[in-house]
Amino acid sequence: MASRLRPLAPMLRTLPRTAVGEARVSSTLASLAAARAASSARRSLSLKSFFTTRKPKSDTFTSQFEPVLEQADLFHPLSKSPLEPVRTKAEWIATHGTCPVCKELSPDEKSKPPKHECPDCGYPTHCSEEHYEMDQEHHKHVCGILREVNEDEHDLRSGRRMKEFEFPGAQHRDEAVNLSNWDTFLYTRGFLSMNSERSMRHVSHVLTYPLTIGSVLHQASPYQLGKDLTIEGLKSLAALRHTLHPAIISGITQSQDLRTTATHTVRIFCLGARAESHLPPHIYMQLAYLFPSTAFQIHFVGPDAIPPHTKSKESHQHVHYDQMTFVYDNSLYETYHAEAGPFNPYYDVFFLFSPGLAHPATKEMWKPTIPLLLDTKCAIFGTGFDEQDVMNDVNEIESAGYELDWLMKPRENAFRSLKHEVNMTDVRQSAQCNWGIWGIRGRRYDVRPSDQ
Numbered sequence: 001m002a003s004r005l006r007p008l009a010p011m012l013r014t015l016p017r018t019a020v021g022e023a024r025v026s027s028t029l030a031s032l033a034a035a036r037a038a039s040s041a042r043r044s045l046s047l048k049s050f051f052t053t054r055k056p057k058s059d060t061f062t063s064q065f066e067p068v069l070e071q072a073d074l075f076h077p078l079s080k081s082p083l084e085p086v087r088t089k090a091e092w093i094a095t096h097g098t099c100p101v102c103k104e105l106s107p108d109e110k111s112k113p114p115k116h117e118c119p120d121c122g123y124p125t126h127c128s129e130e131h132y133e134m135d136q137e138h139h140k141h142v143c144g145i146l147r148e149v150n151e152d153e154h155d156l157r158s159g160r161r162m163k164e165f166e167f168p169g170a171q172h173r174d175e176a177v178n179l180s181n182w183d184t185f186l187y188t189r190g191f192l193s194m195n196s197e198r199s200m201r202h203v204s205h206v207l208t209y210p211l212t213i214g215s216v217l218h219q220a221s222p223y224q225l226g227k228d229l230t231i232e233g234l235k236s237l238a239a240l241r242h243t244l245h246p247a248i249i250s251g252i253t254q255s256q257d258l259r260t261t262a263t264h265t266v267r268i269f270c271l272g273a274r275a276e277s278h279l280p281p282h283i284y285m286q287l288a289y290l291f292p293s294t295a296f297q298i299h300f301v302g303p304d305a306i307p308p309h310t311k312s313k314e315s316h317q318h319v320h321y322d323q324m325t326f327v328y329d330n331s332l333y334e335t336y337h338a339e340a341g342p343f344n345p346y347y348d349v350f351f352l353f354s355p356g357l358a359h360p361a362t363k364e365m366w367k368p369t370i371p372l373l374l375d376t377k378c379a380i381f382g383t384g385f386d387e388q389d390v391m392n393d394v395n396e397i398e399s400a401g402y403e404l405d406w407l408m409k410p411r412e413n414a415f416r417s418l419k420h421e422v423n424m425t426d427v428r429q430s431a432q433c434n435w436g437i438w439g440i441r442g443r444r445y446d447v448r449p450s451d452q
């Protein structure tokens, strides 16, 4: 794996939510809501979700997409942005950030706050123009990424009609999807207006969770035996695909409720869930469309597993949406495990999105969980922010001496977010959500489906 990014996962993980990406998440969700409204005007879609959208009348339709910013006007120094949330972000960085030159001159002292904004990327990067000039050799390597993030953020809040978020509905059963990479997936699934890298970054950022899951589990997976998958990996996935790709059952059509007609439900457990649980359910329908004969339960477990757009403080909530049921639970996984069992490798799979198994802040919390997961003999997949983050988790697993088999060697995730997330306490560092992926399973010697 080629490493292009500095390790920053620990920083991203421990920062308060206001520090990294929260503004971005809310602006992305607002854009999604607008696109959802546009989408419902364009064709009829199920709106069973609590993710409420007002159906715009055709004459008001265009007026809700009055752009605040034109496409040629997306770059602004953060402190002078016409958008208030962006100015707030600039203030936060200028207060809590780091001047890399100060840091280098006296590593043990807290640097002066980075008040000086780079004219090319618009970020507050150094304490003074003098330190900025001294650091050009280093800053030029991150300036381009920061500029891109700056413009993307203004674009998300520009008020333009975001056609790229108007996602396609179900596919025909005989339609083949190509999961080699983002391009082939978006093309074969008929996504609209995917004609710029910026659109690709926006869309990959919200679809990375469902597509990371889908691309591993699907029979058209880009991950192949020998190259990425071990023999044990192929066995585990073959078991799951046996359930996910059943022969067409006569009498069942897509219009019927698969939650009651499907012969089996596949359960996907997302543990330590954070951002992945805040996505609106219709985003996860892009996973369901890949498996038109399967009903899903997605269990988001962890203290930050909260359904989007809810005021409820219930620690356990269910949301039903077409062929999927979403379960949100804030209990510790040890407790949840006992309730959710028994587990079956043919129907159950675990995903740990950037878990931080080796990180000092989260390491101890994972210790009781991992043996329980291995004991189920179900497949377990994990992701990381960058190469270093992935390898920290992998080394932690290896050194713990568990009885396990590797299913997938750590590698770059074909469906990582293409968007960079900037570490606001040190803007030299950035990472991509679900950059890398790996897979393990508790060691076993023979598995048969429970009904044989």
Ligand SMILES: [Zn+2]
Pocket (backbone or CB within 6 Å): 099, 100, 101, 102, 103, 111, 112, 126, 127, 128, 131
């Ligand atoms: Zn300085």
Ligand SMILES: [Zn+2]
Pocket (backbone or CB within 6 Å): 118, 119, 120, 121, 122, 123, 125, 139, 142, 143, 144, 146
């Ligand atoms: Zn710059």
